[in-house]
Amino acid sequence: MIPTRSGIREVLAPVGGFGVTFSNMFRPVITEQYPYEKVPPQPRYHGRHQLNRYPDGLEKCIGCELCAWACPADAIYVEGADNSPGVQMSPGERYGRVYQINYLRCIFCGLCIEACPTRALTMTNEFELAGPTREGLIFEKKDLLAPMLDGMLAAPHPMAPGATDTEYYRGEITGPAPAQVEWVAEHRPDDPTLPGAERAAERLAHAHNPENR
Numbered sequence: 001m002i003p004t005r006s007g008i009r010e011v012l013a014p015v016g017g018f019g020v021t022f023s024n025m026f027r028p029v030i031t032e033q034y035p036y037e038k039v040p041p042q043p044r045y046h047g048r049h050q051l052n053r054y055p056d057g058l059e060k061c062i063g064c065e066l067c068a069w070a071c072p073a074d075a076i077y078v079e080g081a082d083n084s085p086g087v088q089m090s091p092g093e094r095y096g097r098v099y100q101i102n103y104l105r106c107i108f109c110g111l112c113i114e115a116c117p118t119r120a121l122t123m124t125n126e127f128e129l130a131g132p133t134r135e136g137l138i139f140e141k142k143d144l145l146a147p148m149l150d151g152m153l154a155a156p157h158p159m160a161p162g163a164t165d166t167e168y169y170r171g172e173i174t175g176p177a178p179a180q181v182e183w184v185a186e187h188r189p190d191d192p193t194l195p196g197a198e199r200a201a202e203r204l205a206h207a208h209n210p211e212n213r
């Protein structure tokens with residue numbers, strides 16, 4: 001009996017599988033010395049989330065809950081609240097008062113960051129997310145908020161004078177304005193972000209002065 005082509009393929013299939021094994025046997029062995037030497041992940045790796053801020057220090061999260069609705073693992077919990085003149089945490093009417101991500105549930109799919117309308121939520125490259133307790137893996141808003149960069153003014157404080165939330169979304173607010181700095185100086189004179197914000201506001205005012213162009 002003459003073996004058919006499909007019969008030969010069936011006989012050779014297991015040998016083909018071993019081909020992958022054999023070709024790898026002669027390659028140099030790479031052993032990563034984690035955690036002593038950490039190999040940075042790819043730039044677009046999906047790691048721990050971050051809640052971002054605008055350059056003047058206001059939070060980008062508007063508490064809309066779209067991220068929570070998009071999450072297939074039900075890992076996000078958000079409670080929004082109204083901004084008020086005394087407690088303006090983000091541009092516009094609402095801010096995220098409570099924000100939690102449960103890393104025991106999260107599968108790092110990134111659907112939440114796709115759903116966020118203000119780019120408040122993004123993902124960092126941080127992948128070391130282990131801990132001894134279940135409670136410790138529920139990250140709160142304070143654990144997720146981006147660090148204050150030099151020149152940012154800690155919220156709450158009013159929006160930039162005359163600015164709309166659309167101008168914030170478009171990236172037209174590039175730092176704190178003198179009026180915002182004055183408001184914080186009056187209400188929280190000991191705020192540690194004041195000196196840096198004051199310098200940033202002066203630099204911006206100088207750059208936007210037509211006489212200096």
Ligand code: SF4
Binds near residue numbers: 101106107109110
């Ligand atoms: S990355 Fe995916 S699973 Fe994790 S919180 Fe976002 S949507 Fe949910």
Ligand code: SF4
Binds near residue numbers: 062063065066067119
């Ligand atoms: S992170 Fe984005 S999607 Fe989630 S509540 Fe805040 S603004 Fe809405």
